Amino acid sequence: MTNATAQLSPSRSPMEMAIDRVWRYFCSVRAAIAEIAFLALLVLIGTLRGSSVPESLANGVPFLRPLVDRWYAWDVFRSPVFAAVLALLAIAIAVCTVNRVPGIWQTINHPRIRTSHGYLNGADTSATFNTNSTTDELAGSYEATLREKRFRVLTERIGTDTHVYADKNRYARMGTFPFHLALILLLVGGIVGAQYGFREREFILPVGDTRAVGHGTDLSIELVRFQDSYTPLGTAEEFESEIIIYDGGEQVRRETISPNDPVSYRTATVYQTSLGHGSNMRVTDDTGVELYNGTVDVGLFNFAGNPDSPAGYVEIPAAGVTMTVVAPDIEPFNAPELDTLQLKNGQMYVMLQPLAGSDAGPQEFVIDQGQSIPAGGLTVSFDREVQWSLLQVAYNPGIPIFAIASFLLIGGLAVTFYFPLRRIRAVIAPGPQGATLTAVPLAKRDWSGKREFFQTVAALESGLGVTPRVKKPAGSEDWEHVPATPSAPSSTG
Amino acid sequence: METLVKLSFYCFAASSVSLAASAVSYIAFSVGRVRVRQATMATSTGSTVTTSRAEYFPGPAVAGRFGSMLAGFGAFFALLAVLFRGIAAERVPLSNMFEFSLTFTLAISVMYLIFERAYGTRQLGAIVVSIAFLMTVYIWMLPTNLREVDPLIPALQARPIMTAHVSSAIFAYATFAVSFAAGALFLVRKKWNARWLPSLEMLDDIGFRAVTIGFPLLSLVLILGSIWAHDAWGVYWSWDPKETSALFTWLVYAVYLHTRTLRGWRGSRSAWILMFGFAAVLFTYYGNYFFGGLHAYGGVN
Numbered sequence: 001m002t003n004a005t006a007q008l009s010p011s012r013s014p015m016e017m018a019i020d021r022v023w024r025y026f027c028s029v030r031a032a033i034a035e036i037a038f039l040a041l042l043v044l045i046g047t048l049r050g051s052s053v054p055e056s057l058a059n060g061v062p063f064l065r066p067l068v069d070r071w072y073a074w075d076v077f078r079s080p081v082f083a084a085v086l087a088l089l090a091i092a093i094a095v096c097t098v099n100r101v102p103g104i105w106q107t108i109n110h111p112r113i114r115t116s117h118g119y120l121n122g123a124d125t126s127a128t129f130n131t132n133s134t135t136d137e138l139a140g141s142y143e144a145t146l147r148e149k150r151f152r153v154l155t156e157r158i159g160t161d162t163h164v165y166a167d168k169n170r171y172a173r174m175g176t177f178p179f180h181l182a183l184i185l186l187l188v189g190g191i192v193g194a195q196y197g198f199r200e201r202e203f204i205l206p207v208g209d210t211r212a213v214g215h216g217t218d219l220s221i222e223l224v225r226f227q228d229s230y231t232p233l234g235t236a237e238e239f240e241s242e243i244i245i246y247d248g249g250e251q252v253r254r255e256t257i258s259p260n261d262p263v264s265y266r267t268a269t270v271y272q273t274s275l276g277h278g279s280n281m282r283v284t285d286d287t288g289v290e291l292y293n294g295t296v297d298v299g300l301f302n303f304a305g306n307p308d309s310p311a312g313y314v315e316i317p318a319a320g321v322t323m324t325v326v327a328p329d330i331e332p333f334n335a336p337e338l339d340t341l342q343l344k345n346g347q348m349y350v351m352l353q354p355l356a357g358s359d360a361g362p363q364e365f366v367i368d369q370g371q372s373i374p375a376g377g378l379t380v381s382f383d384r385e386v387q388w389s390l391l392q393v394a395y396n397p398g399i400p401i402f403a404i405a406s407f408l409l410i411g412g413l414a415v416t417f418y419f420p421l422r423r424i425r426a427v428i429a430p431g432p433q434g435a436t437l438t439a440v441p442l443a444k445r446d447w448s449g450k451r452e453f454f455q456t457v458a459a460l461e462s463g464l465g466v467t468p469r470v471k472k473p474a475g476s477e478d479w480e481h482v483p484a485t486p487s488a489p490s491s492t493g
Numbered sequence: 494m495e496t497l498v499k500l501s502f503y504c505f506a507a508s509s510v511s512l513a514a515s516a517v518s519y520i521a522f523s524v525g526r527v528r529v530r531q532a533t534m535a536t537s538t539g540s541t542v543t544t545s546r547a548e549y550f551p552g553p554a555v556a557g558r559f560g561s562m563l564a565g566f567g568a569f570f571a572l573l574a575v576l577f578r579g580i581a582a583e584r585v586p587l588s589n590m591f592e593f594s595l596t597f598t599l600a601i602s603v604m605y606l607i608f609e610r611a612y613g614t615r616q617l618g619a620i621v622v623s624i625a626f627l628m629t630v631y632i633w634m635l636p637t638n639l640r641e642v643d644p645l646i647p648a649l650q651a652r653p654i655m656t657a658h659v660s661s662a663i664f665a666y667a668t669f670a671v672s673f674a675a676g677a678l679f680l681v682r683k684k685w686n687a688r689w690l691p692s693l694e695m696l697d698d699i700g701f702r703a704v705t706i707g708f709p710l711l712s713l714v715l716i717l718g719s720i721w722a723h724d725a726w727g728v729y730w731s732w733d734p735k736e737t738s739a740l741f742t743w744l745v746y747a748v749y750l751h752t753r754t755l756r757g758w759r760g761s762r763s764a765w766i767l768m769f770g771f772a773a774v775l776f777t778y779y780g781n782y783f784f785g786g787l788h789a790y791g792g793v794n
């Protein structure tokens with residue numbers, strides 16, 4: 001990369017020199033390659049960590065065992081080194097962009113039109129037409145041919161010579177900037193997502209209930225309906241929830257979700273992950289004052305006395321107890337001998353344990369749906385069973401940044417790769433019989449660029465009816481058998 | 494449906510035979526011919542000196558043309574195999590290693606033929622079509638139960654994003670195979686001065702052009718993959734080995750694209766990076782054999 005900043009003058013302070021050095025380091029493609037290669041190495045180390053490769057390495061070469069153990073212990077992708085390399089690359093891209101934009105902008109809009117004869121004669125690829133037309137006529141035909149091939153043509157007359165600079169897809173030169181900036185944006189999106197986003201792993205919602213998402217959002221979710229179907233063995237086969245999302249109390253989405261089919265609102269996404277049952281329980285004191293009225297979710301816990309039964313518990317400080325609720329074990333393939341409670345459908349086992357500080361013993365009983373049972377100064381009622389849905393809410397404010405970055409990334413690459421810059425320099429000068437045109441592609445080590453150059457030369461050849469003298473680099477014989485070249489110009493040197 | 498699945502398999506068999514024959518023809522064409530010329534000269538002392546000079550020629554053009562024709566058959570039958578299976582399964586057949594590799598065989602032979610036409614050179618076929626053929630050998634060796642059409646596991650249920658994600662991967666890998674072949678021929682031509690092969694400049698260009706198709710496709714693979722992961726698992730990126738090995742491959746090709754702007758690296762060193770990049774592709778492709786994690790499905794793990 002050419003460096004636009006490095007104009008060292010002897011009067012610079014050491015500070016300036018140091019800054020200049022750092023700047024030039026970041027501008028260097030060589031350094032960028034080293035950084036990308038190092039990042040690749042880290043990614044490889046991290047990737048292999050998730051595989052059996054290090055293990056088999058240690059099995060084969062025992063003295064590598066300690067190294068392999070450290071390898072497995074090192075979480076590369078969350079290590080400071082990894083973050084540092086990413087940061088370094090981001091800075092390099094930013095610096096490199098700032099450094100290159102002005103120069104490239106200049107060559108796009110104000111390219112140098114003049115070409116020296118020395119440059120023309122020294123080029124390894126060129127085409128020379130000796131015609132008996134005037135310089136103006138030849139310039140006219142040349143320009144027409146170029147324009148037909150969608151080149152921009154800039155001319156300048158210097159003495160008797162006409163200098164012609166032609167280019168194509170010049171703005172595509174800028175494609176690498178959005179692409180490289182997209183890489184920075186991806187990092188920014190990741191940081192924003194990690195910093196301000198959250199992922200609620202367990203978000204239980206009984207049918208008919210509305211719960212706030214929290215985490216600083218104004219969102220709440222209501223479960224309207226839940227439906228599940230079971231295989232003959234009793235495991236859930238399919239389930240879906242109809243939910244409503246509220247933002248600031250206002251309904252913004254009403255949709256049915258199922259595993260793999262989440263609903264998104266802005267940068268929040270709600271997933272259906274699991275399902276379960278709950279019991280609507282009420283606890284009142286002697287005087288009839290309600291101390292608890294809500295759903296105890298069963299299924300997230302297991303009751304020690306009956307390991308297969310779905311259980312749940314709730315602390316009721318007003319009543320001074322923890323209430324554990326156990327539902328019947330309906331899984332037919334569970335071991336029946338472990339089911340010591342032998343609950344029937346519609347029954348619940350309830351245990352009230354005093355909160356810490358009291359020395360009263362626990363109270364246990366089985367309760368039917370619709371029943372109220374007095375227990376130690378409290379009355380426990382079991383109103384009905386409900387189903388609940390286990391939802392997961394992901395909230396990622398980095399999403400819009402990712403979306404923009406993705407478009408810039410793919411778009412920038414497409415522009416850079418599929419609209420390559422093509423440039424041809426030429427000088428038209430008075431020649432032996434009339435005018436001579438010598439054209440040179442700016443396509444050093446660019447086979448496709450040269451091929452396109454020769455296609456242009458072939459078009460000019462058929463327009464002028466003059467066979468050019470063509471110079472090609474050694475070892476480029478394969479232009480001849482390229483079918484896309486209509487009539488490949490032959491060397492008549 | 495049974496019939497279609499069977500028909501698809503027969504087409505695959507025809508494709509693998511055609512590709513085998515095509516690879517052999519291309520190899521015969523690309524190895525070239527050597528003719529040793531002997532010249533006997535009389536010296537001033539009256540004795541004679543015999544010098545021999547090896548001359549190299551391109552291989553028999555018939556073999557090359559035959560290779561192209563057979564590769565065309567191979568691609569055609571692979572296309573039929575994919576189509577029939579797609580109709581039978583009512584989705585794009587990409588769900589297990591069998592289907593993925595079958596579609597990959599199609600992609601690689603089509604991609605190769607596109608490059609052959611664009612550059613008017615047949616020698617790459619010796620490598621690319623051989624890779625396509627080896628792919629069919631791999632398919633033959635897969636557990637036979639994968640040949641049946643199964644319903645998908647829920648996380649994979651046909652979704653447009655998933656189809657786009659996997660097809661991009663297939664086409665990216667196919668173009669990387671072409672760039673691998675170009676890099677390999679570049680090194681061969683350079684090392685042994687194999688003049689009957691395409692010029693170094695052309696081979697370098699083919700390698701680069703293939704990467705300019707493969708790299709954006711691989712970028713798309715990563716982007717679509719993360720969108721899909723978000724829908725299925727709730728996270729965009731979980732540093733799963735299958736994800737990171739694709740990222741690794743992507744970075745290797747990023748290094749390649751940068752080295753090409755450095756004068757001293759264009760040429761052999763860039764060609765070596767293409768070799769390395771393709772090794773990374775294979776590692777990602779067969780990663781299921783080494784990795785656990787979220788991507789360990791598709792019939793082999």
Ligand code: HEM
Nearest residue numbers: 001026027028029032036089092093096176416747750754
């Ligand atoms: C992970 C990080 C990076 C990736 C994936 C990446 C990717 C790419 C790609 C794909 C190209 C090819 C474009 C072309 O051929 O024209 C490219 C070109 C380039 N990159 Fe990067 N790059 C990265 C970092 C950097 C950094 C840090 C710098 C600055 C020092 C840089 C400077 C350049 C330059 C100067 C070009 C040539 C552009 C041109 O020819 O117009 N890149 N990069």
